[in-house]
Amino acid sequence: MxxxxxxxxxxxxxxxxxxxxxxxxxxxxxxxxxxxxxxxxxxxxxxxxxxxxxxxxxxxxxITKTEREVFKLLISVSGVGPSIARTMLSSMTSEEIQQAIASENVHVIQAVKGIGAKTAQRVIVDLKDKIMKTFDMDEVSVHTNNTNKDEALSALEVLGFQRKQSEKIVNAIVKEHPEASIEKIIKLALKNL
Structure with a gap:
């Protein structure tokens, strides 16, 4: 190969x-x-x-070994071929895909063109344990990280910012500061919006 x-x-x-x-x-x-x-x-x-x-x-x-590893894991799922895996990697970073699978966020995966509800659920069921083990993620940080991100996005929406625009910035903040509190995420996001 x-x-x-x-x-x-x-x-x-x-x-x-x-x-x-x-x-x-x-x-x-x-x-x-x-x-x-x-x-x-x-x-x-x-x-x-x-x-x-x-x-x-x-x-x-x-470009990275991580991206290749996520691609290989995705194509191992029944119903996900190389084209859909590449579309996923074009829509989200490999870290965002790992986070979505580990936190069982069906909506994020389903938002990718070509992936329906059943396929999104199959991706999570088939890959959650493999993602957690391969990328050395722990259950507590995954759920805390996801909850803080969702809360911060909701707060920014209430403040009048568009969700799509806020989401990119919040994702970057959470990636750079994985242990950030909701308040810290909001403060950093407001500086960039």
Whole structure:
């Protein structure tokens, strides 16, 4: 299996890149998060996963090993193929996916295009224990973190801020300060809104 590719970026699109490795061009399908993190045309390393089907061998590229690991876990779930997994990784960061699964937040997972209620529940049932073990998460911090985030978002909504705009900022704050209290999250969010 091809586990990583190091080379020069020849083409860069939101859904795929072509990397030149000693004269051979490799097409790698990527998420929007990987696209955003990639430099223009320098030598880069992408961690990869090869999906073999009857009619094609498809290479997926990831900017971090964590993103690749989340992708592999997602495609292990029945009903979640590589396309849906890539869409999830384009809609949310790998950390947000881990948090949503660990905290059993069906609505966040279901908000991704192509995922219905049953698939979202299956993702949680199949992956919660694996996510908790693989990324060394504990139950207490997951639920405290999620409750504080939800409370802060509700408070910001009451103050008149749009939920979608607030959510991005609050997610970044919670990621940077996982043990932050509701008050601290709100104060930091107000500075950035």
């Amino acid at each position: 091809i586990t990583q590719i190091r080379g020069k970026l020849v083409e860069k699109n939101p859904t795929d890149v072509v990397m030149d490795c000693n004269g051979v061009g490799y097409l790698l399908h990527i998420s929007l998060n990987t696209f955003t993190a990639l430099p223009s045309d320098e030598n880069v390393t992408l961690y990869s996963h090869l999906v073999v089907r009857e009619d094609a061998h498809i290479l997926y590229g990831f």
